[in-house]
Amino acid sequence: MFLDEKSIEVRSGKGGDGICSFHREKFVPLGGPDGGDGGRGGHVILQVNEQYSTLLDMGNARLYKARPGQAGGAKRCTGKSAEDLIVDVPKGTIVKDAEGRILADLTEDGQRWIAARGGKGGMGNQHFATPANQAPRKCTPGEAGEKRELFLELKLMADVGLVGFPNAGKSSLVNKISSGRPKVGDYPFTTLEPVLGIVQMNGHSFVVADIPGLLEGASEGKGLGHQFLKHIERTHTLLFVIDGYADNAYEQFSVLKGELAAFHPKLAKKPYVIALNKSDLGIDNAIKEFAGYKEHVIVTSAVTGEGCKELQQALDAAVPHVQKKKVGWESKKVVEAKTMKAADKTKAKAARKEAAKPAKSAAKTTAKKAPAKKK
Template identity: 50%
Template sequence: MRFLDLTKVYIRSGSGGGGCVSFLRDKFVEYGGPDGGDGGNGGSVWAEAVEGLNTLIDFRYQQHFFAKSGQHGMGSQMTGANAPEVVLRVPVGTEILEEDEETVVADLTRPGQRVLLARGGNGGFGNLHFKSSTNRAPARANPGQDGVERTLWLRLKLIADAGLLGLPNAGKSTFLAAVSNARPKIADYPFTTLYPNLGVVGIDGKEFVMADIPGLIEGASEGKGLGDLFLGHVERCTVLLHLVDGTSSTITKDYRTILAELAAYSPALAAKPRITALNKIDALDPKTLGSRRRALEKVVEGPVFLMSGVSKAGVTEVLRAIWAQIVAGRAVVPEDAPWQP
């Protein structure tokens, strides 16, 4: 299955059915009078967040969602049938944006959450509705209301508790594969990861969801490499794990590069709690490891964890630190509170 996290859809609600102009014609009724029924309502278009989906690929092949119009009213006081609604089933974590890609229409963060995108038009009144003591035989009826047509963007932001950051080949996918059942592609060339991956991580009997996104490079905010399009998938995370390649000779520059790209993308994302870990320590001798850790701690101005995704050395300590940040974040934000970036 291909991964798709941004797509455009065209929707249109159904128009209401027209009212009917009809008069009763019955052999034994001398003055039948008007009996035209009202038109039925047009179908509305909804979006609903459902479980079991983690991509918007279905909307690559179907982008137009048009509801049907309501049935016209008929004689004998028969109201037209309402048209069925159309439901766009999207993954949990989908943002719905206006055509300008900036105005947020809705943010579906819970399974079963629904939002009305386009209301169907009301059916028109038949001539029976206009009957009065002074107008006993009205010969008019209303047409149904027109439907609503909109162009919207769907943007998926995966929901995870923790997110992985780092340059290409920092060991993010190796780390995710070591601590979860996720099986991302792992290779020794840059940009092995081309789309986000999710994994369920367990530590001390607790579980949380971790997201791995493609690596960032200097200038990603300007479109270099794979750009910063995938950073939206870690906006919802409580804590970010920043992996720094310990075998790099420019670890402080690598660290600053990621921070600069985060700040260029979103100051709120750059301000999220971060845990920094020096990865691939199994490939370093003790002297080199000590000097590079001290250099990185000076830049981070805080503790730096040592770990290796291959040998799993130090992985437990990192996971416990991540879980502590997740618990602290959950204590601050109530579970029923709406999501805020």
């Protein structure tokens, strides 16, 4: 389980001002007060959007500001209230204030929470008339909106776990294909704890976890092996990052598969993709060694970007929640097909009725021509 975080500022709309106005028309030169009230300012509302899977789906905006309400009008007209500003968030978002107190836990599809309430509209002078003061000139301004600093937190399950030996280029690859920014250096054990990257593809996203480099013997606990392997256990798809420039490229893959199987047999059966990394250095021998794994292998370079797009697409196809979304799109097509089928049935029914009309009219004509029976 990992955390995705985002800080935002929300500002609700100011209430519209009440106005000072008096009724005036022909033959009524001294009418009473008729100043209307101001409209309510817009709320800022956080709403769960089932299509969002990470906070990155919200975009880069940090300030969310609702519009103010309109001022009141003459003839006791109330100003129009502003529309609420709806801010979509992914399911499971926890909202905290600046002190870290939990304000809301948004766990249901379509669930709403008012993050900042719009200011109330001011009062027009119609409310201040008294027997002693029948022409008041007093009115009140609209209330100010709320302004809050909020922290959004989302617990993420990583969809893809990167597996590889230290210095295989995993962190550089995560930098290239996702929004993750792990520490990168030309020495082993640069990544000391799991780092998340979020890959955006075709209107959806999935989460990649850069697991610290494994050592041979990790299944026995060597080099914090158990701790790292537990992170991998929670992912659905594995991405083996192999140093293709090294002499033992295929051996790396064999050892990694063996360590996973030794820790838990299910790990070795997970769907996987192999990234033969460092193609910019020349890895022809490694490519030949992996000829038998052609459908799983993507040749990549975190330096030049070679194969990174293809790698994103391969992972996109392997991640289950993306497949579910595609099923969702297919279900829409099924609904459309059913609708078309129903329409075709209606047309066919109408055609049958139309075809039956001449037969009925012919029967009536025959009945008319038939001689009447003599009494």
